[in-house]
Amino acid sequence: MAINSNPDPLSTTFAALADPTRRAILARLALGEADVSELMKPFKLTQPTISKHLKVLEGAGLVARGRASQRRPRMLIAAPLKDLDLWLEPYRRFWEGKFANLDKYLTHLQETKKTHSKEKTDGRRKR
Amino acid sequence: MAAENASTGLSVNESATITLPSDREIRLVRVFNAPRHLVFEAWTKPEHVKHWWDPSGRPLSTCEIDLRPGGTFRFVNSTPQGPGHAFTGTYREITPPGRLVFGSPAPGGADSLGILEFEERAGQTTLTLTMTAPSRKVRDAMLEMRIDAGTARTLDNLGEYLAKKSQSR
Numbered sequence: 001m002a003i004n005s006n007p008d009p010l011s012t013t014f015a016a017l018a019d020p021t022r023r024a025i026l027a028r029l030a031l032g033e034a035d036v037s038e039l040m041k042p043f044k045l046t047q048p049t050i051s052k053h054l055k056v057l058e059g060a061g062l063v064a065r066g067r068a069s070q071r072r073p074r075m076l077i078a079a080p081l082k083d084l085d086l087w088l089e090p091y092r093r094f095w096e097g098k099f100a101n102l103d104k105y106l107t108h109l110q111e112t113k114k115t116h117s118k119e120k121t122d123g124r125r126k127r
Numbered sequence: 128m129a130a131e132n133a134s135t136g137l138s139v140n141e142s143a144t145i146t147l148p149s150d151r152e153i154r155l156v157r158v159f160n161a162p163r164h165l166v167f168e169a170w171t172k173p174e175h176v177k178h179w180w181d182p183s184g185r186p187l188s189t190c191e192i193d194l195r196p197g198g199t200f201r202f203v204n205s206t207p208q209g210p211g212h213a214f215t216g217t218y219r220e221i222t223p224p225g226r227l228v229f230g231s232p233a234p235g236g237a238d239s240l241g242i243l244e245f246e247e248r249a250g251q252t253t254l255t256l257t258m259t260a261p262s263r264k265v266r267d268a269m270l271e272m273r274i275d276a277g278t279a280r281t282l283d284n285l286g287e288y289l290a291k292k293s294q295s296r
Contacts (some may be wrong), residue, residue, distance in 0.1 A: 014263075018150045091270050092145040093154065095256070097182030099143050099157045100170060105179040106161040109169070 011085065013080045016060035018091060022053050026062060029076040150256060150263040153270065155256045163247040164253060167224035176202060194221060234268040237261040
């Protein structure tokens, strides 16, 4: 869709996402297109503030504006988010490898504890 | 799908979610089926860390924990050829069972900050790990370094192989 001539599109995507309001705007647009006045309401922000954020999002190719009607609704462009996801996936998987292991270990720990306390109440039958 | 991606920042389809809350941060969130005092212990006692840190399932070859502010830790993976990748750092803040803060060397020399937060609800613990790098450049380098994590072992092996070769000459 939008042709991005930026030499480092990922950095632009990062910069655009490094703001909670802009992430919230994207979340809203993911539900469907919306114009500036519709975006103003839930965020309780002024029109210039919303427009400023939209400009950043548009610059990063994350948001495009429709030309058909006068209200010029904004819509989400998901492609840069997908690229970012792909880039982060190995790091996430690196930690998830440890987390999955920890998860198993914690289960094992709790089961061992249960068995121990059961042995005590059973009058050390197993020993 | 796009809705979830946009609201959280990124991946939500698997167990751990990853987001970039700011230019210098990486945040991972994971839920564990255990009370938080136990999850906290699993992160702070060598007899526990030793058994889960390496995803290969091998116990660590070295696991040292000096659990006090200013104390250091050192987790060294083990490979069939000997010690592997080491994760080291210094504890900054220890508040069981809710919070653990450590500094760890990042690419470029300066420390990155790791904050572990443990929250319990209905017997489950949500762990939030936030890594803050000294700069965005370093943060990005940290993310990219992990892309090669899978090949780190291979490189270790290659290093040893080359060392042996040069000795036998």
